[in-house]
Amino acid sequence: MDVIALLGTGTMGTAVGRRLLATGQRLTVWNRTPARTGSLVAAGARAAATPAEAVREADVVITMLTDATAVRAVLCGADAAVLRPGTHLVEMSTIGPRAVRELAGLLPAGVPLVDAPVAGSAGAAEAGRLVVLAGGEEAAVDRVAPVLERLGTVRRCGGPGSGAALKLVLNTALVTAVTAVADALAVAGAVGADRRTAVEALATGPLGGAVARATATDAAFAVALAAKDARLALDALGEVPAPVLRAAASVLAAAPHPYGDIATLTDVRPTDAAAHHKEPS
Numbered sequence: 001m002d003v004i005a006l007l008g009t010g011t012m013g014t015a016v017g018r019r020l021l022a023t024g025q026r027l028t029v030w031n032r033t034p035a036r037t038g039s040l041v042a043a044g045a046r047a048a049a050t051p052a053e054a055v056r057e058a059d060v061v062i063t064m065l066t067d068a069t070a071v072r073a074v075l076c077g078a079d080a081a082v083l084r085p086g087t088h089l090v091e092m093s094t095i096g097p098r099a100v101r102e103l104a105g106l107l108p109a110g111v112p113l114v115d116a117p118v119a120g121s122a123g124a125a126e127a128g129r130l131v132v133l134a135g136g137e138e139a140a141v142d143r144v145a146p147v148l149e150r151l152g153t154v155r156r157c158g159g160p161g162s163g164a165a166l167k168l169v170l171n172t173a174l175v176t177a178v179t180a181v182a183d184a185l186a187v188a189g190a191v192g193a194d195r196r197t198a199v200e201a202l203a204t205g206p207l208g209g210a211v212a213r214a215t216a217t218d219a220a221f222a223v224a225l226a227a228k229d230a231r232l233a234l235d236a237l238g239e240v241p242a243p244v245l246r247a248a249a250s251v252l253a254a255a256p257h258p259y260g261d262i263a264t265l266t267d268v269r270p271t272d273a274a275a276h277h278k279e280p281s
Contacts, residue, residue: 001026002147005058007051007074007081008093009036011220012118013064015125016092016151021045023128023150030054030081051081060147062090067228068099076106085110088144092116094225096168096232097161100135104160112140113160116148117167121219128152133170135163168236171229172245174221175262177210179248182266214266222259227252 002025006017009031017040020027027045029037030053037047048054051074055061061083065071071093075081083089089111091100100115107113114136124130130152134141141156148154157163181202188198203211213219230249234242257264 002059003028003057004147005030005048005054005061005081006040006045006064007031007054007061008064008066008070009040010064010066011122012092012125014040015122016062016064017045018043018126019128019151020147022126025147025150028054028058050079051075052079055081055083055087058087060088060090060144062092065093066225067093068095068103071095071099071103072106075103083108083111087111088140089113090116090144090148091164092118094167094171094229094232095164096236097135097165098236100161100164112137112143114140114144115161115163116144117163118151119167119170120152121216121221123218125151131155133157133163133166135165136160168229168233171226172233174210174213175226175230175252176244176248177207178214178262178265179251181207181210181214182251185266214263216263219261219263221262223252223255223262223264224258226262227255227258 004020004025005028006013007030009017009029017027017029021043028048029040029045030048030051031037041047061081063071063074065074071091085108089107091103091113094117104113114134116132116134118130118132120130128151132148132151132154134148134154135157145154157166184202185195185198188195199211199215227249230245230252233245234249251265255265
Protein backbone atom coordinates (compact mmCIF):
# COMPACT_ATOMS: atom_id res chain seq x y z
CA MET A 1 0.00 0.00 0.00
CA ASP A 2 1.18 3.52 -0.79
CA VAL A 3 2.58 5.74 1.92
CA ILE A 4 0.88 9.12 1.59
CA ALA A 5 2.13 12.44 2.91
CA LEU A 6 -0.46 15.17 3.41
CA LEU A 7 0.92 18.70 3.63
CA GLY A 8 -1.72 21.06 4.98
CA THR A 9 -4.35 20.07 7.55
CA GLY A 10 -6.78 22.96 7.48
CA THR A 11 -10.49 22.25 7.22
CA MET A 12 -10.36 20.43 3.88
CA GLY A 13 -6.96 18.88 4.46
CA THR A 14 -8.14 17.38 7.73
CA ALA A 15 -11.29 16.03 6.06
CA VAL A 16 -9.24 14.47 3.27
CA GLY A 17 -6.88 12.97 5.83
CA ARG A 18 -9.75 11.50 7.83
CA ARG A 19 -11.13 9.87 4.71
CA LEU A 20 -7.78 8.39 3.74
CA LEU A 21 -7.28 6.97 7.23
CA ALA A 22 -10.84 5.60 7.28
CA THR A 23 -10.11 3.70 4.06
CA GLY A 24 -6.96 2.14 5.47
CA GLN A 25 -4.25 4.37 4.00
CA ARG A 26 -0.91 4.91 5.72
CA LEU A 27 -0.66 8.64 6.25
CA THR A 28 1.99 11.10 7.39
CA VAL A 29 0.81 14.67 8.01
CA TRP A 30 2.42 18.08 8.36
CA ASN A 31 0.96 21.50 9.03
CA ARG A 32 2.52 24.90 9.63
CA THR A 33 0.71 24.99 12.98
CA PRO A 34 1.46 21.54 14.45
CA ALA A 35 -1.59 21.54 16.72
CA ARG A 36 -3.80 21.33 13.64
CA THR A 37 -2.57 17.76 13.01
CA GLY A 38 -3.78 16.49 16.39
CA SER A 39 -7.09 14.98 15.33
CA LEU A 40 -5.46 13.09 12.46
CA VAL A 41 -2.70 11.77 14.71
CA ALA A 42 -5.39 10.57 17.12
CA ALA A 43 -7.01 8.77 14.19
CA GLY A 44 -3.79 6.97 13.26
CA ALA A 45 -1.66 9.35 11.20
CA ARG A 46 2.01 10.02 11.90
CA ALA A 47 2.95 13.67 12.40
CA ALA A 48 6.11 15.09 10.85
CA ALA A 49 7.97 18.11 12.17
CA THR A 50 8.87 19.45 8.72
CA PRO A 51 7.71 19.04 5.13
CA ALA A 52 11.01 17.32 4.34
CA GLU A 53 10.43 14.74 7.05
CA ALA A 54 6.83 14.21 5.93
CA VAL A 55 7.72 13.28 2.36
CA ARG A 56 10.87 11.26 3.03
CA GLU A 57 9.23 7.85 2.58
CA ALA A 58 6.12 8.91 0.70
CA ASP A 59 4.98 7.41 -2.57
CA VAL A 60 2.27 10.06 -3.06
CA VAL A 61 2.43 13.59 -1.65
CA ILE A 62 -0.76 15.65 -1.39
CA THR A 63 -0.65 19.41 -0.91
CA MET A 64 -3.81 21.08 0.40
CA LEU A 65 -2.69 24.62 1.20
CA THR A 66 -4.05 28.15 1.11
CA ASP A 67 -2.53 29.49 -2.09
CA ALA A 68 0.31 29.24 -4.60
CA THR A 69 2.70 31.14 -2.32
CA ALA A 70 2.19 28.57 0.45
CA VAL A 71 2.63 25.68 -1.98
CA ARG A 72 5.89 27.07 -3.33
CA ALA A 73 7.18 27.74 0.19
CA VAL A 74 6.52 24.17 1.26
CA LEU A 75 7.99 22.58 -1.87
CA CYS A 76 10.79 25.02 -2.67
CA GLY A 77 11.56 27.03 0.48
CA ALA A 78 13.71 26.46 3.54
CA ASP A 79 13.51 22.86 4.74
CA ALA A 80 11.45 22.15 1.64
CA ALA A 81 9.70 18.87 0.96
CA VAL A 82 12.30 17.61 -1.52
CA LEU A 83 10.62 14.85 -3.50
CA ARG A 84 12.60 11.83 -4.63
CA PRO A 85 12.24 10.53 -8.22
CA GLY A 86 9.22 8.31 -8.56
CA THR A 87 7.19 10.20 -5.97
CA HIS A 88 3.94 11.59 -7.37
CA LEU A 89 2.76 15.04 -6.27
CA VAL A 90 -0.99 15.62 -6.11
CA GLU A 91 -1.69 19.35 -5.84
CA MET A 92 -5.20 19.75 -4.39
CA SER A 93 -5.07 23.43 -3.45
CA THR A 94 -6.88 25.98 -5.61
CA ILE A 95 -4.00 27.86 -7.23
CA GLY A 96 -5.01 28.16 -10.90
CA PRO A 97 -3.52 26.56 -14.01
CA ARG A 98 -0.67 29.04 -14.45
CA ALA A 99 0.69 28.33 -10.97
CA VAL A 100 0.33 24.59 -11.56
CA ARG A 101 2.44 24.79 -14.71
CA GLU A 102 5.03 26.92 -12.92
CA LEU A 103 5.15 24.44 -10.06
CA ALA A 104 5.67 21.54 -12.44
CA GLY A 105 8.77 23.28 -13.76
CA LEU A 106 10.22 23.58 -10.25
CA LEU A 107 9.94 19.90 -9.34
CA PRO A 108 12.89 17.51 -9.53
CA ALA A 109 13.20 15.29 -12.58
CA GLY A 110 11.12 12.14 -12.27
CA VAL A 111 8.44 13.68 -10.05
CA PRO A 112 5.11 13.84 -11.94
CA LEU A 113 2.51 16.41 -10.92
CA VAL A 114 -1.24 15.84 -10.94
CA ASP A 115 -3.40 18.88 -10.24
CA ALA A 116 -6.48 17.62 -8.44
CA PRO A 117 -8.58 20.34 -6.76
CA VAL A 118 -11.95 19.17 -5.56
CA ALA A 119 -15.59 20.15 -5.74
CA GLY A 120 -17.42 19.55 -2.49
CA SER A 121 -17.37 20.33 1.20
CA ALA A 122 -15.45 18.90 4.12
CA GLY A 123 -18.45 16.71 4.89
CA ALA A 124 -18.36 15.32 1.36
CA ALA A 125 -14.64 14.64 1.75
CA GLU A 126 -15.12 12.59 4.91
CA ALA A 127 -17.94 10.67 3.24
CA GLY A 128 -15.95 9.99 0.07
CA ARG A 129 -18.33 12.05 -2.07
CA LEU A 130 -16.01 14.68 -3.52
CA VAL A 131 -15.61 15.28 -7.22
CA VAL A 132 -11.86 15.29 -7.87
CA LEU A 133 -10.88 17.38 -10.90
CA ALA A 134 -7.75 15.61 -12.11
CA GLY A 135 -5.34 17.09 -14.65
CA GLY A 136 -2.00 15.75 -15.74
CA GLU A 137 -0.25 13.25 -17.95
CA GLU A 138 -2.38 10.15 -18.36
CA ALA A 139 0.17 7.81 -16.78
CA ALA A 140 0.52 10.06 -13.74
CA VAL A 141 -3.24 10.29 -13.24
CA ASP A 142 -3.52 6.50 -13.62
CA ARG A 143 -0.89 6.04 -10.92
CA VAL A 144 -2.66 8.19 -8.30
CA ALA A 145 -6.25 7.37 -9.31
CA PRO A 146 -6.65 4.62 -6.66
CA VAL A 147 -5.83 7.19 -3.98
CA LEU A 148 -8.09 9.86 -5.44
CA GLU A 149 -10.97 7.40 -5.85
CA ARG A 150 -11.00 6.94 -2.08
CA LEU A 151 -12.14 10.56 -1.87
CA GLY A 152 -14.94 10.37 -4.42
CA THR A 153 -15.48 10.49 -8.16
CA VAL A 154 -12.48 11.32 -10.30
CA ARG A 155 -13.22 13.54 -13.30
CA ARG A 156 -10.33 13.43 -15.75
CA CYS A 157 -10.02 16.92 -17.18
CA GLY A 158 -7.07 16.62 -19.56
CA GLY A 159 -3.42 17.58 -19.42
CA PRO A 160 -1.45 19.40 -16.74
CA GLY A 161 -3.32 22.39 -15.30
CA SER A 162 -6.71 21.32 -16.66
CA GLY A 163 -8.08 20.33 -13.25
CA ALA A 164 -7.01 23.66 -11.79
CA ALA A 165 -8.63 25.44 -14.74
CA LEU A 166 -11.98 23.71 -14.30
CA LYS A 167 -11.92 24.47 -10.56
CA LEU A 168 -11.76 28.19 -11.36
CA VAL A 169 -14.76 27.77 -13.67
CA LEU A 170 -16.76 26.04 -10.93
CA ASN A 171 -15.78 28.53 -8.25
CA THR A 172 -16.67 31.45 -10.51
CA ALA A 173 -20.16 29.98 -10.86
CA LEU A 174 -20.37 29.42 -7.11
CA VAL A 175 -19.35 32.88 -5.92
CA THR A 176 -21.42 34.74 -8.50
CA ALA A 177 -24.49 32.62 -7.75
CA VAL A 178 -24.24 33.02 -3.96
CA THR A 179 -23.80 36.78 -4.28
CA ALA A 180 -26.84 36.81 -6.58
CA VAL A 181 -28.83 35.14 -3.79
CA ALA A 182 -27.58 37.85 -1.44
CA ASP A 183 -28.83 40.55 -3.82
CA ALA A 184 -32.20 38.86 -4.23
CA LEU A 185 -32.63 38.68 -0.46
CA ALA A 186 -31.61 42.31 -0.12
CA VAL A 187 -34.46 43.18 -2.51
CA ALA A 188 -36.78 40.97 -0.44
CA GLY A 189 -35.90 43.02 2.62
CA ALA A 190 -36.34 46.30 0.79
CA VAL A 191 -39.81 45.47 -0.52
CA GLY A 192 -41.04 43.83 2.68
CA ALA A 193 -41.20 40.25 1.43
CA ASP A 194 -40.97 37.60 4.14
CA ARG A 195 -37.41 36.33 4.15
CA ARG A 196 -38.21 32.67 4.71
CA THR A 197 -40.83 32.74 1.97
CA ALA A 198 -38.36 34.42 -0.36
CA VAL A 199 -35.73 31.75 0.30
CA GLU A 200 -38.25 28.99 -0.35
CA ALA A 201 -39.38 30.63 -3.59
CA LEU A 202 -35.82 31.21 -4.80
CA ALA A 203 -35.04 27.55 -4.15
CA THR A 204 -37.57 26.54 -6.82
CA GLY A 205 -36.10 28.82 -9.50
CA PRO A 206 -32.85 29.17 -11.46
CA LEU A 207 -30.89 29.96 -8.28
CA GLY A 208 -32.02 26.76 -6.57
CA GLY A 209 -28.55 25.26 -6.33
CA ALA A 210 -27.10 28.49 -4.98
CA VAL A 211 -29.86 28.73 -2.37
CA ALA A 212 -29.06 25.19 -1.24
CA ARG A 213 -25.40 26.16 -0.84
CA ALA A 214 -26.27 29.41 0.93
CA THR A 215 -28.37 27.55 3.49
CA ALA A 216 -26.00 24.58 3.95
CA THR A 217 -24.80 23.92 7.47
CA ASP A 218 -22.09 21.34 6.71
CA ALA A 219 -19.87 23.42 4.40
CA ALA A 220 -16.85 25.59 5.11
CA PHE A 221 -15.55 27.69 2.22
CA ALA A 222 -14.16 30.85 3.79
CA VAL A 223 -14.98 34.17 2.17
CA ALA A 224 -11.26 35.00 2.10
CA LEU A 225 -10.53 31.86 0.08
CA ALA A 226 -13.42 32.59 -2.27
CA ALA A 227 -12.01 36.09 -2.77
CA LYS A 228 -8.61 34.59 -3.57
CA ASP A 229 -10.19 32.28 -6.16
CA ALA A 230 -12.12 35.16 -7.71
CA ARG A 231 -8.86 37.10 -8.07
CA LEU A 232 -7.28 34.09 -9.78
CA ALA A 233 -10.15 33.98 -12.26
CA LEU A 234 -9.94 37.72 -12.90
CA ASP A 235 -6.18 37.48 -13.42
CA ALA A 236 -6.79 34.81 -16.03
CA LEU A 237 -9.40 36.99 -17.75
CA GLY A 238 -7.13 40.00 -18.05
CA GLU A 239 -9.05 42.72 -19.91
CA VAL A 240 -11.98 40.49 -20.83
CA PRO A 241 -15.21 42.05 -19.49
CA ALA A 242 -16.75 40.00 -16.70
CA PRO A 243 -18.97 42.45 -14.82
CA VAL A 244 -20.78 39.88 -12.68
CA LEU A 245 -17.56 38.23 -11.49
CA ARG A 246 -15.95 41.63 -10.86
CA ALA A 247 -18.94 42.69 -8.79
CA ALA A 248 -18.85 39.42 -6.83
CA ALA A 249 -15.14 39.86 -6.20
CA SER A 250 -15.80 43.32 -4.76
CA VAL A 251 -18.47 41.91 -2.45
CA LEU A 252 -16.11 39.21 -1.24
CA ALA A 253 -13.28 41.69 -0.67
CA ALA A 254 -15.52 43.92 1.46
CA ALA A 255 -17.24 41.15 3.44
CA PRO A 256 -17.21 41.75 7.20
CA HIS A 257 -16.46 38.12 8.14
CA PRO A 258 -13.63 36.99 5.82
CA TYR A 259 -13.10 33.69 7.64
CA GLY A 260 -16.75 32.77 7.82
CA ASP A 261 -18.35 30.54 5.20
CA ILE A 262 -19.55 32.21 1.98
CA ALA A 263 -23.11 31.62 3.15
CA THR A 264 -22.62 34.53 5.55
CA LEU A 265 -22.80 36.81 2.51
CA THR A 266 -26.54 36.20 2.37
CA ASP A 267 -27.24 36.35 6.12
CA VAL A 268 -29.34 33.25 5.64
CA ARG A 269 -27.44 31.60 8.50
CA PRO A 270 -26.54 33.27 11.81
CA THR A 271 -23.20 35.04 11.54
CA ASP A 272 -22.21 34.93 15.22
CA ALA A 273 -19.96 31.93 14.61
CA ALA A 274 -18.38 33.61 11.63
CA ALA A 275 -17.64 36.72 13.63
CA HIS A 276 -15.54 34.67 16.02
CA HIS A 277 -14.04 32.33 13.43
CA LYS A 278 -10.29 32.77 13.31
CA GLU A 279 -8.03 32.60 10.30
CA PRO A 280 -6.98 29.01 9.60
CA SER A 281 -3.31 28.10 9.97
